[in-house]
Structure formats: structure tokens, C-alpha cells
Amino acid sequence: MMKQKDRITTTQMAIYVSTHMTALGILTLPRVVTATTQTPDGWISVLLSGLVINLFAIVLVKLCQRFPQESFYQYNPKIIGKWFGILLSFSLITYFILLGSFEIRGMAEVTHLYLLPRTPFMATIIPFICLGVYLTVGGINPLVRLFEVLFTPSILIFIIVILLSLKTFEPNNIRPVLGQGILPVIKGMQPTALALTGPETMLVVFSFMKEPQKGIKAITLGIATPLFFYIMTTIFTLGSLGVAGVQTKTWPVLSLFRQFEYTGIIFERFETFMLAIWILQIFTTFVTCLYVSALGFSQIFKKEIKPFIFGLAPFMYVISLSPKNINDFFHLGDFLGYVGIAFIIVVPSIMIIIAMLRGKKHVPAS
Template sequence: MSKPLGHEQEIEEKELMYSIASMILSVGVLTLPRNIAATTRYSDGWMSIVLAGTIAVALVWILSTLAASFPKQSYFEFISRIASRPVGYMLTGLFSFSYLLFTAFELRSVADVTKHYLFDKTPIEFIGLAFMLVVIYAVYGSRVGLLRLNMLFFPIVGAVLTLSLLLNVGVVDVNHFKPMFVTDWKGIMKGAQASGFSFLGFEIVLMYAMLMKNPQRTVKAAVKGTMIPFATYIVLYIFTIGVLSYRNTAELAFPTVEFAKEAEVPGAFFERFESLFFTIWIMTIFNTTAMSLDVCMLSLKSIVPKASKMTKLLVLSPLIYLISFVPQDNSELNSFGTVISFFHFMCCIMLPAFIFIAAKWRKVKPDG
């Protein structure tokens, strides 16, 4: 059984909500329009987002309900209570390994995008190392402090994203939306699968629910935290198609950043809005990478409780850095991301969902 947490180690509903929203809205938002436009036609991709988002909300409800049913208990503790201790070790280990790979992917992605748009002459390995060191510094500090950082960064990111949408209103071409409803159901399903990967991240509720000051609000916070990216993805996709067209969107590596380039700033006093957009967006990517590494370490804490935080960081950080540079080019990185997403979906979402069904079937309660 976990020890009672002090007030300074607990989080409120808003902190969990913003953490989940930030976790989902990271690198995925930079490539989401491209992935959907490649499988759907014109503006039909919004249907894929609605389908994927609805499934994501249903799954986050299941996972948050599972976590909230065992207040103040860690993922390892309630999984062990439901399915036995060996299963608890196995699922917690898979959770940790999945987030290790997820952290490596985030690290490589931010290094690639940063080199492409900001530091084109700087070696990508150095960019990745510098970013990794900052992430390590953040994770070594207070876990609750890291989660509360989302409340500081997320409103800023949201404001810049809203500004980019408003500045592009005059550039939207309604002809890019026509004709509508011309994509067959296979294309919609493929688009939903592609956009579904951009919703990954809400499963951190399984790890952070034990920090909730009011566990009964876990489900509400998790669902609201998923609904924010849900709505953002739909609006962003429609605007991107309206500005760039679906054909151009499907061919661009990072259509969201290219979309920000089209922003028309009144008075032309700011010519490279995309630089501001991406610089601010790094805040969200930083929080996502830091939380991914933190979740990886939090999972390991249940398996190797005697290892100190510094020891785990010293072991995991070089491993993550090396894995992140295994892909040699953008094509390999995309394939790497797809494999990680499938593995992550199975280990961190579907398996816990089955555990939820088992808990209901066996009527397992926190008190045993």
C-alpha cells in the first residue's frame, strides 16, 4: 500500500486535466493533418478525427474509472490486486518500456523539427543532447511541480494557436473543402487509425491518478483533458485544409508549421510567425517528453523500489538518447513512430482496459 501523500505532493483536477491535454497535444499535432489528408479527400478528414476522438474519450473514461476505483494506489498495486502480482510486474514493466520508447521518439522528433525550422546548421545530435539535458533537469525535480508546469505553459500555447487560426481566417479558401463526403469508409477508417496515434498520452492517468487530492474527480479531469485536443484537432485540420488544400497538406512534412507560415499579421510587423508558433510549441513538446520520462521512472519505481531517482536517470537517459537516433531518416522515423504507437496502444491502453473488465467481472474492490 502506498504511503499517504502530503498536501504538497497532491494535484487538483485542473492540473491533471492540463497534463493530459499537454501530453496529447505535442509532436502529433505537427503531423496530424498530413497523416489524415494522405488517406481522405478534401475536408472529409474531420470525420476520421471525430471517430478516433470518440474512441479516445471512451477509452480514457475506462482507464480513469479503473484508476479512480483504487484511490491513492499506484498502477502496480491495483493491477496486482486485480490480476496477481506477477501480472502486475509484467504490465508495469511493459508500461515503463513503452514510455521509454515514446520518450526517445519525442526527443528525436523535436530535434528534427528544430533543426528544420530553427537551427538548420546545428548538428541534430547536439540539439537532441541539449534538449535531453533540460528534460533530465526537469524530471529530477518535483513530480508535482512538473505537472503544475502544464498550467503555466498550456494557456500560452493555446493563445498562440488561437492567434494563428485567427490570422489565417482571411487566407482560407472554401473551395478547398469541396466536394464533401466523397471519401469511402475505408479511407475514413484509415484516417481514424492515423489520427488515433495523435490521441495517445491520456493513459498517464493510470500513473498520476494516485496523486489526486480528490480521487472522485479523476474521471472528469481525464475526459475534459482529452476533449481539449479533440476539439483542437478538428478546428486545426479544417483550417489547414482550407489554407493549404488537402493535396498540399498530404505532401508536407509538418503542415501545421507551414500553416502558421501563411498567417497574415496586420501591418506586417512580424514576418515569420511560424518561428514564434514553433518556439512556443516547444513548451508543450518539452512537457510531454518530461512527463514521458517521469512516467517511465514512476513505473520502474514499483519494480525496483530501492533504486534512487538519480540512478534511474543515469541508466535510462543514455539509453533513450541512443535509441532516439537509431532511425536514419524521416521515413525510418515515421516507421519507428508507427511501431511504437501500436506497441504503446496495446501495452498501455488495451491491456489495462481488459484489466478493467476483469475487475468488474471479479468485483474487485480497493479493500480487497
């Protein structure tokens, strides 16, 4: 009964990847995509880039499967040498720290706008980080258990709320499909980067998998679920707000849920529910970033993980407060999106080629 320590099942892995992916990106996705395409075809861009990401995520899993017992931090020195390896590990850690801080800031911004307009950021961020520390010191198992618990209700609430928005849905807003050809769609793939980051955590947590051979199944399921929500959200937001309307809103998805009211029920407006599950999803992304970066430090220095978690928490707090305004914040997001994509597409591809050339592989001890 105690043996399952530090091992996670395939389902848990899929849920882990998908909850990590679903975060800040979903709220701004319709805007950033439509701003580039200028056509109602944004959802096709999302679909296409999702498929591309999935393809490279499979390469990523293949790389991990060469070293099933080790995390990226542990095996990359074996492939590209000690110093380059450590350098790469630190850049991955930095990326996760920045991403985590970015998510916290985004949560604070939205909470400030919709729930607590007069509360300073400090008062919303500190308890949030404390909860993250409380969870991560428990290790990977409570982490994935929490994700599982939050997963089902999140999906249910999401589907119900999105179906309620049918009231303002206008089919003409998403027509014509491919009216201006495929070119705007291809262009629109670029800004989806931030929303589609997430599979790169697999580099680290893959080593916890109980059945590493099912890694591809896990990651495909893990990408497909958020992809489905992204496409749904994009279609429904575009359908309700129109191409022009989507671009003028900072958080178009929340605006979508503010559009409609159902009188006669206890609640007339439903963006609160959406906001609630969305805060939970941000939390999941933040804690994975915290955990994965602390794990990186602990594996590089071969020390206990707890001091690193406690050390990183205030650090992330400071970084989260550093963007001066919301535009700074969105620039950071774009940057992180590209770095994330680099860690999904470029790094694993190059690494797997080097590993194949040098014949590096995990040799089972026995």
C-alpha cells in the same frame, strides 16, 4: 501548507493530460489523416476517434478508481498476478521510454529543418534532456505547475496564429463534407492513433489525484482541449493547402504558417511562434514520459526515483538517435501510436473485466 505534497488538483490533472497529448502528432496529423481518407473529411475522423478514445479513457479511469491510492505498476500484480503484472509494467515503461525518445527526435528534426540547419542533433538534444532531468527530479508537483504555466500562453498563441491563417483559408478546399460517404472517414480514424495517445499516462499519475472521484471530469476535459486544437488545425490546414497540398508536405502545419505574411508588423511570419510553443509542448510530453517511466522503475524496485531519472536520460538520448532517417522515424511513430492505443483501449478493458470477476478492489485501511 506543506501538506499538498504529491497531490494534484483536478484542473492540474486535466492540463496534465492535455499537454501530454499535444505533441508531435499535431504537426503531421492533417497529412496522415488526409493520406488515408483522400477527402477533405479528415477532421470528422479526428473528431470520431477522439470520442472513441474518450469513451475508453473513461473505462481507464474506472479501473484506476478501483485503486485510488496506487499506480498501475502497483496494482496490476494484484489483478493478473505478480509475473504477468511485472511483465505488463515493463512493457508500459518501455513504451514510455520509446515515446519520450521519439518526441525528442521529432523535436530535433523540426529544429534542424526550421531553426538550426547546421547544428548536429547532439547539440540540440542534450540540453533538452538536461532540462527534463532538472525538472523531473523535483517530483510531480513542479511538473504539473510548469504545465499549467505553459498552458494558457500556448492556447492564446495558438488561437491567434491559427486565426491569422484565415488569410489563406479557402472554404472550397474543405467542401464537400462527406462527399464520398462515411467510409473514408472511418478509414481515416486509424492513423490518428499517434496524435491521440496520452490518456494512458493517467494509469500512472491517477494515484496523485487529490479528488479521485473527479477523474472522469479531468480526463474528459483533458482530451477535449487537444481534440479541439486537432480539429481546428486539420480544418485550417486542409482549407489553406487543399487535399493534394497537405499530402506533399512533411510537416503540413508548419507549412501552413509559412504560407501567409503580414507586412508592416515587426514580425512578418508567424511559424516561429508556433514552433516555440510547439517545442514547449514536446518538452512537456518528453518529461512526462521520463517521469512516468522512472517512476515505474522506482515503484517496481521500491527504490528512490532519482537514480532512475539520471539513468534513463542517456538511454533515451541513444534511442532518440537510433532511427536512421525520417521514414524510420515515422514508422516508429506509427508503431508507438498503436501501442499507445492498446494501452488505452485493450489493456484497461481487459483488466477491469478481470478485476470485476475476481472482485479485486482497493480496501481502505481503517
